Amino acid sequence: MNENLFTSFITPVILGLPLVTLIVLFPSLLFPTSNRLVNNRFVTLQQWMLQLVSKQMMSIHNSKGQTWTLMLMSLILFIGSTNLLGLLPHSFTPTTQLSMNLGMAIPLWAGAVITGFRNKTKASLAHFLPQGTPTPLIPMLVIIETISLFIQPMALAVRLTANITAGHLLIHLIGGATLALMSISTTTALITFTILILLTILEFAVAMIQAYVFTLLVSLYLHDNT
Amino acid sequence: AASEKKLLEVKLGELPSWILMRDFTPSGIAGAFQRGYYRYYNKYVNVKKGSIAGLSMVLAAYVFLNYCRSYKELKHERLRKYH
Numbered sequence: 001m002n003e004n005l006f007t008s009f010i011t012p013v014i015l016g017l018p019l020v021t022l023i024v025l026f027p028s029l030l031f032p033t034s035n036r037l038v039n040n041r042f043v044t045l046q047q048w049m050l051q052l053v054s055k056q057m058m059s060i061h062n063s064k065g066q067t068w069t070l071m072l073m074s075l076i077l078f079i080g081s082t083n084l085l086g087l088l089p090h091s092f093t094p095t096t097q098l099s100m101n102l103g104m105a106i107p108l109w110a111g112a113v114i115t116g117f118r119n120k121t122k123a124s125l126a127h128f129l130p131q132g133t134p135t136p137l138i139p140m141l142v143i144i145e146t147i148s149l150f151i152q153p154m155a156l157a158v159r160l161t162a163n164i165t166a167g168h169l170l171i172h173l174i175g176g177a178t179l180a181l182m183s184i185s186t187t188t189a190l191i192t193f194t195i196l197i198l199l200t201i202l203e204f205a206v207a208m209i210q211a212y213v214f215t216l217l218v219s220l221y222l223h224d225n226t
Numbered sequence: 227a228a229s230e231k232k233l234l235e236v237k238l239g240e241l242p243s244w245i246l247m248r249d250f251t252p253s254g255i256a257g258a259f260q261r262g263y264y265r266y267y268n269k270y271v272n273v274k275k276g277s278i279a280g281l282s283m284v285l286a287a288y289v290f291l292n293y294c295r296s297y298k299e300l301k302h303e304r305l306r307k308y309h
Contacts, residue, residue, distance in 0.1 A: 004299070004302075004303070007296075007299050008296075012295055012296075014295065019295065026288065029263075029284070030281070030284070032267065032271065032272075040271060040272045040273060040274070040276050041275070041276045042271050042276055042280065042281065085285075085288070088285060088288065088289050088292075089289055089292075089293070090289060090292040090293045090295075090296055090300075091288065091289065091292045092292065
């Protein structure tokens, strides 16, 4: 039981070759591109969804921030599709690996902050001190704001990792419990099975919400800095 | 000659020579993947009234491949008296 629970989070390696590369690249197969005006149903649905999301998310930015649209839209598509594919049985979810989420969070956050420092230096330095603080509190508050700034990428990465990993672990545990309870008491097994159904619905929601939250926060950091 | 014939027209005895005739250069392999992808895409997805079957066959194949990949760990969880 101890070894079984975490084996699904080991990066897949086949004969020493990184299979995980193929698994990370697989969601790109599910988003076909098309240059036509009128497409097949699959592509039309995806384009409609993408338009909806991009309008909702990029409308708050000025023209400088809107240059990030491609980056943010591909980000939300990648995280959303990877999380949803991870809910299929036996599949491996790359976003459970902290290394990968750090690799996504740190460059994006750093890009937003450095853009802010380069283009609007005074305004971004001013972020370290909220308006109307009493004078004796200023040094402490600057330190606190600096810490909260540097914790942003860590929080982005760890939030995504922890949410997805915890969800997968819960599904494994409750599924195993249902299976073990079936021979002991069918009623309890049925209750546990209902919990499993509800949990799976929650995980579908979490998969999409986490993608949204990640992208939204990056967009917020961008808004502060453009 | 055994080359330039489609697979279903090759006689069994000619099969090894047919396989060796295939283009195994990187661009040849990439071309094979591209042809396979577009064959599936144009048959099941890029049609006027595409259904959920086009997507779900891909996902089913994905699940199956992942099962094959993790069979080594999964076989310990079978209901057997002796593992």
